[in-house]
Amino acid sequence: MTQSNGSSHAQPKWPNGPGVPLTTPFKPGNDEIDHEALASQVVRCAKAGLSIVLMGTTGEASMMSNAERKAAAATGRKALDEAGLKDAPLCVGTGGGSAQTTIELCKEAAEAGASHALVICPGYFAFAMGQQRQAILGFFKAVFDKSPIPVMIYNFPGAASGIDLTAEEICELAEHPNCFGVKLTCGNIGKGTRVALYTSSPEFLKRRGEVLKKHTETGQFQIGPGFVDTLLPALTARHTMCITSTGCLFPKTIRKLYLTAVKGLEGDMKSFQEARVLQDRLARADGISVATSFVGNKFFLDHYISKGLGGECRLPLAPITDATKKRVIEEFAEDWEFEQSLP
Template identity: 30%
Template sequence: MATITPPPDGVYVPVPTFFRSLDQSAYKQPLDLTAQTEHTLFLAEAGITGLVLCGSTGEAVHMTLGERAELISSQKRALLEKGFDKVVILAGTASQNIEETVSVIAESKAAGADYALVLTPSYFASAGGYSEEGMRAWYTTVADSSPLPVLVYNYPAVTNNLQLSLGLMKHLSKHHNIVGCKLSHGNMSHHLILSSSPEIDHNGFRVFTGLGQQLLPLMLSGPGSGGAIDGSAAYFPRTLLRIFALAKKIAAGRASPAEWSEAQELQCAYSEVEEWVVKHGTVGIKEGIKQVLGISVGQDGGRLPFCETHVRREYDRFRNIFETMQDFENKLKRDI
């Protein structure tokens, strides 16, 4: 049996899915693979480690299973054609039942994905329908059957505020086919413990934060910290990559005082721009892509019931913060 390894440490971007405007006659908003590919290649050229396709930001819950596979295969093909064969693809699953989850993973693998980012099932969470034993069995069964290595995706904001316990996460970390997790919540204690606990093999289980605004402190929290899977990197990738690189030097004790200062300055500015995503989520990320990169996100932005109209009206309140970050981004691009 081949050795199963975690995804490489680094910066991953949970990319939004691009749609064309609503076709009233067909009641559809078709995929816009041209815009999708333009954005994918921008990120690859900036040096990001990987993409998350069909995740929460990617509106997987608004897509058919066939569209998910089409999206992955088109972007994999575009990356390979341009020589970006090292860019890793994590595929979101976003399904409640085991059979469909495993089926989505299998289709994602066939389309070109390298890892599965498995969102916690949550439909009955607010009704008290889930036990620790049940969640353990659900994830274990998925991992046993998954044709791709699995990362546990803990995102309480989209799972009825269900947060997986430390005991459960430690147990799952020992599964041979579970190679890491994405923590999209602000509980820094959980990140520190899962990154540092002697009960976990940190070579086989990497902890990624879903919050780029916390990357610097979380990279210093323990040997299991793998990096970030963050939305603002969709338009400011070089800044987060620089924070990651500086954080690694700091954690290794090799950073100069000037590098410490640079890391703090960049993290502060990046955290400021992240407040836009905190407030507006997926549609905010799409508006950021439109404003910063000039890539079309379609008349409607997201797929209905998402609608960006209110977000576009608010962008001016954040414009100065975005322009400050763009200055950092431009300088980093020149310095390469």
């Protein structure tokens, strides 16, 4: 694949483990993307061992033009390549209001250097879609058919006007050769377990295994929660990853939880107990991160790491309040100290 910055290398594969949907920093005063700050975020989290997702919900993609989204994707790929991470995957959110728009965004993301796409079900017409489940599945299949890069399903009812895919529907979509995983921001670990049982069966792997090996490092259909507060229980329930916005704040801590949990689940009880302690820490931090939302995460980056790294949010997201600033500073102080203590 030839990237937009002129470099050429093999298509990166998606690994097991944690990923992070980065915030998009906007400059105060003119609302433009701060590409330098975005590149810094990409490199910081990638070097900490997290896979990078741009233009997800956390990235405020729905408030950006197609041209801006493509430019941000190009910035992410260039930052990874220049940091010596040419083999690192780059997933870009390409959800749009229609199949046609989503396919266009997938093509533009690929042109900009994305290796994978993340697609949410359009929710604007949820009131009219009703029980038209075949139309919903038809949307995803149309995107899979035309996307030049493999697609991960993004099941987030809160951002899709309540549309919530069932395990059975996800399993049906998983049969498509251009679908490589699902991000479950529905909070349903049991749903993920049912999908994992289906996609790890010998019958499924006989049908899909060779293609999945082209899309993922382990040849597994990727399944994971959209929050880190359930990563340890999700891993015990056959999930392979998580994609969490709290990774913007504590990437090293999250990577340590994943590695320690895997070691513990392989039989090392000392590591399992350590993973439980880390999970407790991150469950608390994740709750604060979600409660303070995008503005809180951006303020964290500006306050604790570098002014301007987080940047502004776009309207209609409200500016940060003094109370939220105080909460971020006070309640994350010890967690940030722990993050800094990690190699």
